[in-house]
Amino acid sequence: MSDTCFDRICIVGIGLIGSSLARAIADRGIANTIVIADSDASNLARAKILSLGDQYHEDVRLAVKDCDLVILCVPVGIMGVVAAEMKSELKEGAIITDVGSVKESVLKALLPHIPDTVHLVPGHPVAGTEKSGPDAGLKDLFVDRWAILTPPEATDQTAIQKLKDFWQALGSKVELMDAKHHDLVLAITSHVPHLIAYNIVGTASDLEEVTKSEVIKYSAGGFRDFTRIAASDPTMWRDVFLGNKEAVLEMLGRFSEDLTALQRAIRWDDADGLFELFSRTREIRSRIIDAGQDSDRVDFGRPHGED
Numbered sequence: 001m002s003d004t005c006f007d008r009i010c011i012v013g014i015g016l017i018g019s020s021l022a023r024a025i026a027d028r029g030i031a032n033t034i035v036i037a038d039s040d041a042s043n044l045a046r047a048k049i050l051s052l053g054d055q056y057h058e059d060v061r062l063a064v065k066d067c068d069l070v071i072l073c074v075p076v077g078i079m080g081v082v083a084a085e086m087k088s089e090l091k092e093g094a095i096i097t098d099v100g101s102v103k104e105s106v107l108k109a110l111l112p113h114i115p116d117t118v119h120l121v122p123g124h125p126v127a128g129t130e131k132s133g134p135d136a137g138l139k140d141l142f143v144d145r146w147a148i149l150t151p152p153e154a155t156d157q158t159a160i161q162k163l164k165d166f167w168q169a170l171g172s173k174v175e176l177m178d179a180k181h182h183d184l185v186l187a188i189t190s191h192v193p194h195l196i197a198y199n200i201v202g203t204a205s206d207l208e209e210v211t212k213s214e215v216i217k218y219s220a221g222g223f224r225d226f227t228r229i230a231a232s233d234p235t236m237w238r239d240v241f242l243g244n245k246e247a248v249l250e251m252l253g254r255f256s257e258d259l260t261a262l263q264r265a266i267r268w269d270d271a272d273g274l275f276e277l278f279s280r281t282r283e284i285r286s287r288i289i290d291a292g293q294d295s296d297r298v299d300f301g302r303p304h305g306e307d
Helices: 016-028 041-049 060-064 076-089 104-113 157-169 179-206 212-217 221-230 234-243 245-267 271-290
Strands: 006-012 031-037 055-057 069-072 095-098 123-125 146-149 173-176
Touching: 006 016, 006 060, 016 031, 031 060, 041 055, 055 060, 060 076, 069 076, 076 095, 076 104, 076 234, 095 104, 095 123, 095 157, 104 179, 123 157, 146 157, 157 173, 179 221, 179 234, 179 245, 234 245, 245 271
Parallel strands: 006 031, 006 069, 031 055, 069 095, 146 173
Antiparallel strands: 123 146
C-alpha cells in the first residue's frame, strides 16, 4: 500500500474521470476503502458490476461519511449543489477536491459550503478522452499528465501537500496555479479548441451543397479528429463554457482576429505570410511532442486500429 494513501476516498460521480480514478487508486493501493457516489442509479449499478469500489451510494451524504478525501467528479455546473448536500456529513480534517476544467467558478460555488474544519483544494487533471461513463475509465489515464491544483489563499499547507502526493502517486506531474490564471490558460489550450470542434462539425452538418453522407464518407484526418473532440460529453462542456465565460470570450476574440488575418492572407495570395504562419505553428507542434504531451506517431499519437 502506498505511503501517501488515504484510509477512505470518496469519488462523487463515476464517469470517465471518476472511473479512471477508481481504477488507478485501486491499482496503486492508494486507499484502504474506495466509496463511490452517483445519483444515476444505472451508473452506480454499472460501477458495481465493474467492481470499481468497495461501497456504493446514491446519497452523497452517506457516501462522504468518515472519508478523508472527497473527489467531486461531477459537471462544474452542479458542484455547489453537491457540496451543499454533503457538507453536514464531512469528516473533520477531510480534504475536498474536484476534477473540473474550470476553477474560478468552481471555487466560488464550493467555498460557501465548505466547513471551517475541512480543507478545500480544487484541482484539475489535464487528461481525458471523448468517451464517458463508468466503462470509459483507464487506470493509466493520469500517468505523465499534469494535475493542476488551485488552492485558495490560506489553505492548509499539509492538505495541499497530501493532495500533491496523491496525484504524484497516480503518476501525474503536479503544479500549483491561481484559479483565474488556470482558466485563462485552459481557455486557449482546451476550451476554445473544443468550441471550434463543435462549431466546425455543426457547420459541416448544415451544408446544403454537401450531404452528410459525403462528409462522413470522405472525412480525412483533420475533420475526423475534430469529430473526436466534438463527441465529448455535452453536459460537461456546456457547463465549462458557461463557467469560464470571460476567458473563453477573450480567447475567441483573439482567435477571430487571427482568423481574419488568415482570411486576408489567402484572399491576397500572401504566400510568404501563410508559409511563415504554418512554419511557426509547426514549431509549436514540435515543442508539444518534445514536452511529452503527445507523440509524433500518426493519428495524433493514437495507433491505427484504436477506437
